[in-house]
Amino acid sequence: MDVPQLSVVVPVFNEEDVLPLFAERLRPVLDGLGVSYEVLTVDDGSTDATAAVLEVMRRRWPQLRVVRLQRNSGHQNALTAGLHRARGEYVVSIDVDLQDPPEAIAEMLRVAETGGLDVVYGIRSDRSTDSPFKRWSAGLYYRLVRRVVGRRVPADAGDFRLLSRTAVEALAGLPEHRPVYRLLVPWLGLPSGEVTYARERRAAGHSKYPLGKMIRLAVDSLTSFTAAPLRIATWLGCTGLALAGLLALTGPSILVAVVFLGALQLLCLGLLGEYVARIFTAMQGRPAYVVVSDTATEGARVAVPTR
Incomplete structure (x- = not known):
């Protein structure tokens, strides 16, 4: 099959409630871009009905591709699995909770193509929908990492970003066992731009990043x-x-x-x-994640090459 122009990587863990809402918002955006695309969902060892919901969605959405991991490996490792298997000339990573608006993908792609950029960050210009503690802890995290790692780390940029094929291949070549992409991507030093947006409330379900995981992310970052x-x-x-x-x-x-x-x-x-x-x-030397299945090997529209 032809290589799609755009891949959208979506890590998923126990998101049976929000997945249909996410598809309702994302699909019209991607269909309206006028480019070939794939949506690569990475099921990070979900224990609810996420797998069944994805299977139903895949029957109705030919561009939807499902990669299933053996067990829960963590958000960053699930993101790694998606980035390593995505085949698009551009790759967008986005969470499924709809706090980052899928509509911004069109602007990201436009900025990347017109500016010849390898990275376009999604910058949260308005976090009023987050709790006061969430805003305080996020501000503390970014101040800390920017002070220690350097100012090249954009403030209020999470894992909603667009990467060129050059950036994806560069990341795949790094020997990181616990990757923190919000630091790794700026470290590459590739030409980059920004698209700002207002952060929305979670559409359904509950946060998969409690205080313990936030602290773990900060420790891994440093x-x-x-x-x-x-x-x-x-x-x-x-x-x-x-x-x-x-x-x-x-x-x-x-x-x-x-x-x-x-x-x-x-x-x-x-x-x-x-x-x-x-x-x-x-x-x-243990693998950070183990892939159980990939629907691209079961007759999906976009095949996965051997790496």
């Missing part, structure tokens, strides 16, 4: 791109040593000094452990 946390541990150790000397002169409770220094040591060991754990995981 430990993947910089050794700054290890340097922080060094400075904390120096600070603790100075404070210990001060406490010895002022004569406070020995218990306070012991608890304080013990906490610093545990914090430093935890930071070191994060890096050791990443080395250990990389040395194991």
Whole structure:
């Protein structure tokens, strides 16, 4: 089959409620572009009726392609599976919850083609639909990573973006085991542009990014791109040593000094452990995800080449 001009990669995990709503919004947009396309949904080990809903949708939507993973591998790994299998000249990644409007894809494609760009970021110009805590934590995350990783990371840019085939192939060649694409893509340094939009409320279902996963994303972001946390541990150790000397002169409770220094040591060991754990995981060489099936190999309209 011919290579489509556009691939839309959609990671999905337990989204039976929102999938029909997502298709109702996305399909008219893509049909109206006047280009060949595929919609590559990656079922990240869903345990609800997501697989059945996707099968029904596929019968009515020939361009819909379903890749199913063996187990839940996480959003970024599901996104990796989609990017590695997408065949479009341009590849757009978007979440299924409709907080990022599918209508912006047309503008992304126009900006990329007219400007000869390899990356077009979706920038959230209005996050008023998010909770105050979500806005605060997101702002803290972007300030932190931009300070540590660099200003090349766009503020308020999530995983809604357009990539050229050049960018997709460059990402596929990186030896990342825990990819964080909102940092990896800017790191490539390819010509880029932006499309702004107002973030909407989730159309149905509930968020798949609770506080624990948000913290994990922040930790992965920092430990993947910089050794700054290890340097922080060094400075904390120096600070603790100075404070210990001060406490010895002022004569406070020995218990306070012991608890304080013990906490610093545990914090430093935890930071070191994060890096050791990443080395250990990389040395194991286990795949980040396992694909069970791909409807492109079952007679779908767009075939998947051997990689």
